[in-house]
Amino acid sequence: MTFNWQQYTVEDLRSHATFTFREGGGSRPDVLLIEIDGHKAVLKDQAGADKWFGLLIGPLLNWRECKALKKLSDVSCIPDLLSTPSKRSFLMSYHESEQITRLTNFEPDWPSFFEKLAGAIEELHHTGVAHNDLRNPTNTLITPDGEPVLVDLVACFCRGRSWNWPNLWLFNKFSQVDKSAITKMKSRVAPELLTDDDVNPEQIAGKAGMYAKGLGQQIRRLSRKLFTG
Template sequence: MSAWGSAFTDLTRSNLHDYVRRRIRPGGGTRPALLLLEDRGRRAVVKDYRPSSWLLRTLVGPWLISREARVYRVLSGTPGVPRLIGILDRHALVVEHIAGRSCADYEDGALPPEFFARLQRIVEGIHARGVVHCDLKNRSNIVVADRGRPYIVDFASAFTRGGSLALLRRYAFDRFRNDDLRAVVKAKLLVGQLWNQPDADFAFRRDPPERTVRAVRDAARWLFKLFTDRNRPPRREE
């Protein structure tokens, strides 16, 4: 594990349980387990595909973990993004825990205008590093930390502008950058209750190429989910 003071330097898969403070969510099917860890006064979250279905554990999970870790490395030091502490093994990564509540848990009107202005600056900072998040409309990926500071988590769907298929990537990057910004403006309009017509026009308008790109993306997600759900173990009664 990377240095964060001296916290978590000795963390390994075999001693993971010594660090667990709370299980945030059990894993299973397509979902990774989430555990809250603590060491020397610091807290971290481990996202772990080991308890997930066979397909996620063996193939998709390791791919998602390495992609997400790569994005966290690209974003290292960007305001509003938790630090990557390290990769536990190919199934799990460990990131700084952000104390707070998810934006999805807030009543409409409960967050002030400054929150959304800060959130927009954070998203622009992420874009400036060449990363699009692609899942900001899921407001549970926005964490409201102390003093109303926004943080963004879950970069599993994110992608970077560079790499192979450069032209296609650049096109998709511009499209998804707009999607990220729209998600922020929609949150401002709906959760923030800060309705105004120019923002509404921006948030809800779609041109035909964009509708096509989104349809392809949604179809890919649907197929992925269909495929992985077939491998989901039967739900255990609690």
């Protein structure tokens, strides 16, 4: 039988935190490792952000990320949503892993890893979701077996109906931006694997592509300015 995480309140969960991946503050949530009876999960709690940000924007960000996780429940490189103990927090499956640019315990076989990563991102897009924050390397994790895990879907962009041309156009641009993140990661950790087929941000339809690339960051920056001191 699977462990019933839904029985716990956010306070219960927080009292079982054994590790802090990221301490909240400003526009950042708390990201905590929770351990109960030998079972592990990750709590992302917007209550850890500054008060006004957490109160006003927190529920919206939480809702966006949970919606994406539900939509991607069949995609294996994405954590599973386990519970939503409050409006501002959710609990997801824990994946033993390290951030791609901060590996300390293992060195994956890079060619095979990047092949899997490209496949994972393809699968995400096929399901109708562009991640939109993969150029930030802390959102790509690697398991000791060399499998990619993609986290932090708060900035994601979903594909709409087929008649919604502006949406489809944007979705395509954001998908290309995701692919350009692979190029960026490769150039950081295994530049010898770069090929002419890798997507560069400048190629993503010139100015419009660069606009798509910066949009997520701009929204984040603006909301930070408005809601934090």
